[in-house]
Amino acid sequence: MNLLALLVxxxxxxxxxxxxxxxxxxxxxxxxxxxxxxxxxxxxxxxxWILDLSDSLAHSHFNSISSIVSGSLAVPSDENQQQYLLMGLSNAAEGIAQYASAYPEKDSFCLSQLRSIVDFVTDDANYPSATNKRLWKNNYFYLIHLNSILASYEKTLGRDSISPLHQNVNNYLADGIVMSRYKNIQTLKGDNSYWPADNSILISSLYETDQLSHTNKAVRASKDWSNFVASEVSYDGSSLPCSAFTEKNKCKEMPHGTHLATMVSGLSHCAPALSKKIWKEFKNKYKNGKLGIFASFEQYHPKEITPAYASNLLHPLDSVSPAIAALKAAANYGDRLTYFQLTNQLWLNDVFAKRPSGRTLKGYQWKDFLELSMRFNAETVF
Incomplete structure (x- = not known):
């Protein structure tokens, strides 16, 4: 937290x-x-403030993630858990890459962790679509997070070029989103909805890959996506994109906090103007605690009286804590005050939360791993 935020x-x-x-x-x-x-x-x-400066939370969360990655990773049978695991590994990889940059003395260990993640997500036994291009058109969700993981790994390796697999996946995603009629790709199997948050992660992965390969594939993708989302699927004349849309319904799901926060994070570097607009209105409508020590964020829009799918989650982001998603958004946007408030709130939750004792990787809820990874990702930005 900077000095001005501390004084406030x-x-x-x-x-x-x-x-x-x-x-x-x-x-x-x-x-x-x-x-x-x-x-x-x-x-x-x-x-x-000292706790925040010490990075003790980041160190602790890094150790927790490392123990999981070093353990016996396996693809769960439940489809929701599969999505949580993949998103969790993607966030963990990004966080580990940032952690390695901040602590060069741990670079070798971080590389070994990233290598384990890459080996897991590119193993055909775990993900048959890893090297089978015929399966790619039905596995965009996987490809998006694979692209992000490969970018994090190769960034830490310090390569001047990217691997053939990374190149192929990146080109496939870039062509897909640019050629899409709605400048968004349908990411979930069997779902005719377009989820802008997933596509913002896609664009972010293109941007990170551009930094490695000295290309500019994210430029057109982010421009087209931003123009379409701002003009076609923003809710009720606001700056807030709807969480999901279809060809017939431009706001199938109202703007939900975790989706908005994910868009802010994904666009912070490649589309900063739109990221800023979304973040400001998101804070204004969803944030609780403007100048206090603690803060939280709502998941649902003030006008959304009844949650659209309280008993039937349609997207993995809908089960994530909005405070954790907002923490990552605040970090990537550079809002140190909100970041500090949310860090304090989450720390308080940790202190007083009732957690089962002796929890091991077997039976581990991968949603918890996703939240842990998102939190660690945020803690390694500054």
Whole structure:
């Protein structure tokens, strides 16, 4: 957190201390109450700030992710869990690459972790579409996250070129989104919906690959996507894209917090203007706690009275904590105040959350791994 954000957070405590000086000659006992409260608040915020600066949470989460990646990874039988695992590995890979950049002394270990992830997601026994191009048209969700994982791995390797598999996957995705009538690709099997959040991850993976291969495939894709989404599928004249649309229904699912946050993250580098517009309105309508120590985000739009699919989740992002998705968005956008508030809130949740004891990888809920990876990804941005 930068100095300005810290001063904003310290302001309530400093005000209480100033009240002490104003009251001390009039009502000493009451003044002391204000002084103790002010000092306690300043000390508490300072401790949280030191916790943030120390990267202790990032180190802890890196160790947790490493133990999972080094364990016996296996593709779960449940389709939802499969999606959580793949998204989790994608976020973990991106976070590990950023972690390696921040801590060069751990570069070798990070590379071994990334190699394990790459080996897992390119193994035909786990993902038959890895090298079988005939299956690609029905596995865009997999290809998007594979492209992101390969970009993270090769970024950490420091290569001047990308692998043939990475090149082929990247070209396939770039051509697919540019040639799409709606500048979005249908990403989920058997679903006629277009999910803009998935496509923003696609564009982000193109951008990261461009940095490695010295190409500019993300430029047209992000421009076309941004223009279409802003003009055709934004909700009710706002800057907020709907979470899903079809050919006949341009707002099949209203803007949901985790989807909006994912778009902000994905577009932060390749389409910063749209990312900024979405982030500002997203914060205005969904954020709870503007200037406090803690903050949270809602998942549903204020006008969405009843959740569209409370008992039947249509997309893996809909089961993710909006606070964690927003943490990643705040990190990529560069909103240090919101990032600090959400970090504090999530830390508080960790302290008081009831967790099952002795949980092992067997039976592990991969949604938890996805949230852990998204959180670690955010913590390694700054």
């Amino acid at each position: 957070m310290l302001l309530p405590g400093l005000v209480l201390i100033l009240i002490f000086f104003w009251l001390k000659n009039k009502q000493l006992i009451l003044a002391r109450v204000f002084l103790i409260s002010g000092i306690s608040l300043v000390a508490f915020i300072t401790l949280l």
